[in-house]
């Protein structure tokens with residue numbers, strides 16, 4: 546432990562910097578900072594640094610973390626309360642109330658990926674279902690979406706990973722004609738957190754631009770197309786066929802609410818499908834051995850694109866012809 550000033554002796558041992566506290570707690574500095582902001586770890590700021598009392602640090606270390614669960618395996622009931630409250634706050638258009646639920650979840654040990662996949666995405670789907678059945682109006686749905694956009698913007702930096710990303714670049718874009726942007730931000734953040742390099746092309750990209758941008762990506766590893774609306778499916782089939790022609794060795798993955806199964810993805814010519822962003826991470830990991838980037842121009846016969854959990858039917862050149 547170190548301490549500022551010339552206090553020395555007892556005083557030097559009685560305090561720790563927030564960096565030291567984070568290390569002692571085994572958490573990232575930003576997590577420790579969040580503890581301070583949420584009042585869980587008392588701290589004082591001196592000369593630009595945060596200091597905590599050793600006794601407060603010991604107390605926090607002795608307290609079990611009220612974790613809502615980490616990663617994929619947590620039990621749903623732990624998210625039931627946060628989901629219910631998030632639904633209520635989003636439908637009320639309450640930005641700060643919604644963000645408070647996110648902070649509480651992070652504080653309780655959830656990762657930012659958990660917040661996306663266990664909290665935000667399911668709640669947005671509920672809002673969509675309620676809109677479809679007529680119990681939520683279009684105004685409330687748009688207002689909730691605006692709040693969700695702000696939350697995703699605030700969470701974004703948490704997904705940044707230091708160090709080089711291995712194994713090529715994933716190009717991810719929304720289907721032509723499909724305005725849904727949130728799924729792209731969420732999926733690309735989750736891929737980044739998993740250590741992958743992602744180019745997020747955003748929503749509703751014209752086919753030609755999609756092809757150009759994929760073509761100019763030197764180390765293209767895979768292409769992901771997000772499809773939320775059924776009306777975009779025909780364009781996705783066309784785009785997938787063109788991507789296959791231009792990049793025969795590069796798998797094209799398709800997902801989103803308009804593609805609810807592997808069979809549906811297969812019918813638009815995809816090489817693989819996943820129900821959510823975590824599934825896409827698995828698909829990508831399985832599609833290429835770690836560290837082995839595809840040599841440019843390397844080609845495999847279409848039938849050899851054997852990916853676990855992926856659909857493997859080669860693109861039908863007739864039904865998807867230009």
Ligand code: B12
Pocket residue numbers: 662665666669670671672673674675676677686687690722723724725726727728729731732768769770771772773774775776798799800801802803817818819820821822823825
């Ligand atoms: C917010 C929203 C909007 C916003 C979009 C704002 C924005 N900029 O993003 C607005 C209000 C603009 C909008 C408009 C419309 N919407 Co809307 N919208 C939604 C809503 C409520 C949430 C979308 C969202 O962000 N979800 C959160 C994300 C993270 O979840 P997700 O999309 O399921 O993504 C996960 C997986 O699917 C998967 N995934 C996603 N992409 C990919 C890609 C790959 C490669 C893989 C492997 C996996 C994968 O991983 C994600 C994370 O785990 C959904 C409801 C829903 N079920 O999603 C409806 C929904 C998508 N919309 C729908 C509709 C019908 C429309 C409209 C056509 C309505 C209309 N008649 O005007 C319009 C679009 C108009 C047009 N031009 O086409 C329907 C689509 C139904 C369908 N199958 O066609 C939905 C499903 C609502 C419903 N239950 O009916 N919408």
